[in-house]
Amino acid sequence: MFKLDPIKKMDEEERLKYMNMLLKSQLSSEKDNLANLSNATGIIMACIDRLNWAGFYILRGKELVLGPFQGLPACNRIEIGKGVCGTAVKTREVQLVPDVNLFPGHIACDSASNSELVIPIIKSGRVYGVLDLDSPEKERFTELEKKYFIKFVEILNEYVDWRADT
Template structure:
């Protein structure tokens, strides 16, 4: 069981460490990939502040399809190379976007989003999808967060067989 008592007093780095510890606890006690991905998005949304969306898109027939998330309803499908998510999946590189309105081809699923962090999910040289975080704040995401969310995806890769989703 996760307890969020005192989280408001944690530094950003402490929250990110707590997020990884909480994820490990969740993944090590459950083997269903859908349950784990669902709880992974809920953990992010509960622990990381100043977000308006946190979730996953998965590769299906050469495009990204919406997976478990927290936040308002989102775009169902995103083409590769389209928007921040499609770019992250196509390039296999984490995207930290301080102002999404300056990003060529940005897809506005939620008009309140102003910055974005997207980490590609790559395992055994296969792109399985992306982890997508949105914020209503400009310049919300840091390089520290990018590194921790890359670790978050690596932790998911240790436990999840993406082909089962």
């Protein structure tokens, strides 16, 4: 059982550390990829404020396909190199975008989103997808969050078999 009351009293870094601890605890007791990715999005939404979307896009062939998420319905498929998510896959780099309206080729799945943080999921040199976080606030995401969400994906990589269908 998750205890979320303590989060209200935590500063940003404590909250991010707690989020990653919750993730590791949740993943260590479950083997199903779909359950784990679904719970990962729930943990994000419970621990991180001012988000309107958190979820995964999984690489299937030459495009990203929508995976488990929390938020409004989203784009089902994204081409590699298109939008923030497709760019993260193509470049294999984290995309911290303070204002998505200034990002060339941004795909507006939800017109309320104004900033985005996308972490590519790379394991053993292969890209498997992305973790995508959206906020209605411009300049919402911090370098500290970037650091801890990179760790979040590293924890996922310990427990999720990305080669299996999720």
